[in-house]
Amino acid sequence: MVTGHWYQFSTAMLVEDFINRKKSSWERLSVIVERSRRGGLTSLExxxxxxxxxxxxxxxxxxxxxxxxxxxxxxxxxxxGLVARAHAEVYQRRADRSSGLARYFAADLPRTFRE
Structure with missing residues (x-):
């Protein structure tokens, strides 16, 4: 029984150490993702x-x-949750841009020549 408690304490220490080592990177990613969600990738340096x-x-x-x-x-x-939000910014924005490019060549450019 004592061994089980030691293991639980050890696991708790390991996860807290993991969180403490990585937390600043996760917070920075969260800030960048939120800025991108609000203003788009063009709002980022x-x-x-x-x-x-x-x-x-x-x-x-x-x-x-x-x-x-x-x-x-x-x-x-x-x-x-963090990875899912970041994934949407890293990959979905590319799809948005490419659909805009496709729309330009399929509709906007031909309309320019017709006018």
Whole structure:
């Protein structure tokens, strides 16, 4: 029984250490994602766009570690939400731009020639 308590304490210490080591990166990613959600990628500086990609990849790796090492812990849910929001900014915005480009070539450009 004592061993079980020691293990629980040890696991709690491990997850808290993991969170403490990674928290500042997750918070920074959250700030960049929120700015991008409000103002689009064009509201970000070039360095922030690069940082968004780097922090997103790091957070996905952290999510994998958390799922493996701390299943059922709240950090898994937090990271899952953060990664999902970041994914939408990293990948969905590209789709928005490409659909705008497609619309330009399919509708706007031909309309210019007709007028």
């Amino acid at each position: 070039d360095e922030e766009i690069t940082e968004l990609g780097r922090l997103y990849r790091s957070a996905t790796s952290d999510l994998a570690v958390a799922r493996r090492d701390f299943p059922g812990h709240r950090v898994v849910d937090y990271l899952n």
